[in-house]
Amino acid sequence: MASIKKIKKERRHKKIRARIQGTQARPRLYVFRSINHIYAQLIDDDKAKILISVSDNDVKAGKKSKKIDISKEVGLLVAKKAIEKKIDAVVFDRGGIVFHGRIKSLAEGAREGGLKF
DSSP: OOOHHHHHHHHHHHHHHHHOOOOSSSOEEEEEEOSSOEEEEEEETTTTEEEEEEEHHHHHTTOOOOHHHHHHHHHHHHHHHHHHTTOOBOEEEOTTOOSSTHHHHHHHHHHHHTOBO
16 A cells, blocks of 8 residues: 555656646746655746656766765756856756755756756
8 A cells, every 4th residue: 555655646747747748948947855765857838858868867976975966066057058058048847856956956957057956
C-alpha cells in the first residue's frame, strides 16, 4: 500500500499538471528530485518532446558540495542550455514537491541564468 505522503504528492502533481502546459515558445521546466539526485527537463507538451535534459551528474564531476549548491548549478546549466536554444521563458513544474530547499535553489539558479517564469 502506498504511503500517505506518496498519495498526497501524486494528488498535488495531478492538480499542477491539469493547469500548466508547455509549448514550443514557452516549454515546461520539470524538476524531479530523488534522495540523492536532482534532474531538470524542458518539455514541449504539444509535440511530447524533451528539448533539454540536465542532471546533477552533469554538474558534479567528482567534486563534493552541498545538495542545495549542486541544484543551483543545475538550474544555471539548464538556463544556459535553454538560452543557447533561444528559449528565455518557461513554465515551472515542481512535480508535486513543496517549493523549498533544493527545488527552490534550482529555480533561483535558473532565474539567475536568465530564464523567466
